[in-house]
Amino acid sequence: MITRREYLKLSAAAGVALAISPKRLLADDSPRALVTRAIPGTSEQLPVVGLGSSASFARVAGEGDAARIRDILQTLVREGGRVFDTAPGYGASEEVAGRVAQEAGIADRLFWATKLNVAGRGGGQADPAAARAQLDASFARIGKSPIDLVQVHNLGDVATQLAILREARAAGRVRYIGLTTTFEQQYAELERHMREEDIDFIGVDYAVDNRTMEERIFPLAQERGIGVLAYAPFGRRRLWELVEGRTLPDWAAEHDIATWGQFFLKFVASHPAVTVATPSTSQPRNLVDNLGAATGRMPDAAVRRRMVEYIEALG
Template structure:
């Protein structure tokens, strides 16, 4: 990866981060050794933003990162999240953004990560009970205590961003954004830019759909949560894979892969955009990082922007009672 950097407000990071969720959660069984090798290679290749959350594997993902952070803490910026509550069986039971829960959560994440300070601390989902002002005020106390450096929100509306930023500067909003998921562009993206908040797209490869890697839902592991997503339904999958072929045609024109084109499209949306493609394998990591060298013409960007997938993304705003929650 080139030496250039991007800014999430005043947090400087590499153009692409690494989403670590799949190493411990949601995408079938993981391989601890390969995950650790992927984390180390990412840092070797210039990735400086590692993204995790306390709910990924019920804390296991943070513990996994701790193994790398013991010797490489100064080379990376760590982002983690709190607010989605899980039981001991790994089932989501609700959202809690209360100040008391926030205080317990940050201390628990610091212990699991084995660090003194979290670089970017997100509220994972907005709590419908706790006013966002109360949550952000509690998070601001963490900054003053030296436990956290920068604050973020995940899957927040434009109104919530404005209310939160009025309490304490918000450095980043994390939300799903890809060629196939464009709803951020109507209100959230303009608000973020109005306020100087960086944008961290998760699932920038459409949860793998934009790469064309899985030809059908039956190719997925039994516990892969994508089996629950509308865009992977049999009724929608063929239509979406046909769109991927159009991405592949552009990839052939620029000498890249469909995944690199999908990431290149996002990187071209602005220097305040830092996608965090997730992977647990070194081979995909290498491919993803090659996206920074992809150059797309105005015509190619326009064609990619015109693609409309079949099926909605699920309501990814804090699903509870055993339903899937990701990123």
């Protein structure tokens, strides 16, 4: 059993970063199909691990490295992934990814989850004309109609912007709509909207060391039939720093966990309320590793408790 960093160093040295396909770094080294979960209230299945486009992905897009963006999007599709989460607020991510996906002929093979927000998260009002213009810009960038999912980013003026998304859904321009936040001070507002509004998805932060969503938001999502995109499944950098220099516990192999990244992602994706975990990366080899968490045996409730206890003991 090796750490993610050790594996990636070996891969880079050997020049085989992508040669692991389709084995996806499984603990028993055998290929398997990606585990999927249905969007609540539908028969549509999505792989439980996708790709986010904030952080390093946004940085690479901002640098104009279209070749790297093409490589990672093509890797996502080749490895059986579908869900790509982006936003106009993620720098150049949506624009560059949309252009690259269209040029590569894979735009229609992705489940595009983007966002709408011209109000910010400070309680400001959204100009309806500006919001509609931003949505139109997303259509032009992505080159796909309908767009699969558009969510109001960080609960920015929900009354105005969610109404625009409802119109777009009713017109068949958008398939699913929702709300996102990763800010604790907005959780109560999110919960209120989940009770009052007709939404299909939420996007929230969730990790093995950040389980606040389990208390009220996830049970409510299950009760209301709302899908969940799980953001920041690595705790941004917290979890990587916590396990720096440590090897996986021996029992991880019993659940087809080969790296720490898969440990963190399997915990997130195995929660029954989570539809898809969307870790961000700009490295195709990391993406392949991440998708390995959507293969093989998934943790049950007892294993999830064991994972939490193990991580808490490291702290």
